[in-house]
Amino acid sequence: MTFDEVCGLFKQFDGLEQKFLLLSDGSYISVDDFKQRFEGDFNEYEPLSSLQSSPSSTPAWEGIWNKLQEDGLFE
Known part of the structure; x- marks a missing residue:
């Protein structure tokens, strides 16, 4: 799963x-801010572990985390 595939789990608007x-x-959250949040930590070859290791203290991140869990992408 790539960064773009993670973004594809959410409705995008311009x-x-x-x-x-x-x-x-x-x-x-802007796509740019989302990507910057994981800059340095985000590994496109192992995106789920990159997301799991990121802080979960912001409402925007909680929305991303919840969506991935609801879709069964986290155990």
């Missing part, structure tokens, strides 16, 4: 200058 991901709780 803003004025960038794309956003709509998260399960109605909040959103």
